[in-house]
Amino acid sequence: MKLLHIKVSPNLTGSASRIVASHLLAKLQQRYPALTETVLDLAQQPLPHLDALTVSAFLTKPELRTEAQLKAAALSEQLVDQLLAHDTLLISSPMWNLGLPSVLKAWFDHITRAGRTFAFTAEGEKVGLVSNKQVLVVMANGTPLLGRPTEADDQFTPYMTTALRYIGITDVRFIRVDGTHHPQTRAAAVPEALAAIDFLQL
Numbered sequence: 001m002k003l004l005h006i007k008v009s010p011n012l013t014g015s016a017s018r019i020v021a022s023h024l025l026a027k028l029q030q031r032y033p034a035l036t037e038t039v040l041d042l043a044q045q046p047l048p049h050l051d052a053l054t055v056s057a058f059l060t061k062p063e064l065r066t067e068a069q070l071k072a073a074a075l076s077e078q079l080v081d082q083l084l085a086h087d088t089l090l091i092s093s094p095m096w097n098l099g100l101p102s103v104l105k106a107w108f109d110h111i112t113r114a115g116r117t118f119a120f121t122a123e124g125e126k127v128g129l130v131s132n133k134q135v136l137v138v139m140a141n142g143t144p145l146l147g148r149p150t151e152a153d154d155q156f157t158p159y160m161t162t163a164l165r166y167i168g169i170t171d172v173r174f175i176r177v178d179g180t181h182h183p184q185t186r187a188a189a190v191p192e193a194l195a196a197i198d199f200l201q202l
């Protein structure tokens with residue numbers, strides 16, 4: 001297994017998503033002793049947002065790009081190459097303001113690329129080009145949402161599912177750490193997430 005481990009929480013020590021993802025990684029290492037891990041820590045190496053030059057490079061055929069455009073698109077090309085070189089993604093992230101922290105959204109903006117991770121059919125429909133990947137997402141949120149009237153406020157899970165499907169990835173599983181703020185809910189949420197991992201068919 002070639003695993004790309006994307007870490008998002010800026011809380012490097014007490015992060016619930018990082019702690020639970022480490023447990024999941026340990027399980028994967030047990031199951032696949034030959035597993036190799038590449039870490040992309042977006043909290044420690046944040047990605048830049050797309051600027052005008054980078055977007056213009058994306059919209060220009062590679063062979064027609066200027067030197068400046070080639071340079072601007074280089075990071076995105078590297079991130080796409082990195083994604084394609086792995087068969088499994090482990091993404092650990094907090095929910096921020098109901099959705100993705102912007103560093104994780106920036107990663108999607110860099111890797112969602114026409115001609116590289118998706119294409120247009122003759123009819124103009126988008127079709128994903130990334131095949132044979134599985135994604136495991138550990139997501140932590142402060143206020144419990146699951147099974148409550150506020151559950152539908154979650155924009156993180158549907159965005160991730162849809163954005164990954166757009167590039168061709170449909171094998172996506174979520175491990176939720178649901179309610180990390182209050183000591184009482186956290187005391188249940190973290191062990192529940194760890195137990196959910198123990199039941200995962202990996």
Ligand SMILES: Cc1cc2nc3c(=O)[nH]c(=O)nc-3n(C[C@H](O)[C@H](O)[C@H](O)COP(=O)(O)O)c2cc1C
Nearest residue numbers: 009015016017094095096097098140141142143180
């Ligand atoms: C900027 C910010 C926005 C947040 N937005 C939400 C939110 O919309 N819903 C929620 O339940 N928790 C929210 N939280 C709480 C985090 O999701 C929670 O603390 C989570 O455990 C953080 O992940 P970590 O423990 O892996 O660092 C937010 C926290 C921060 C710092």
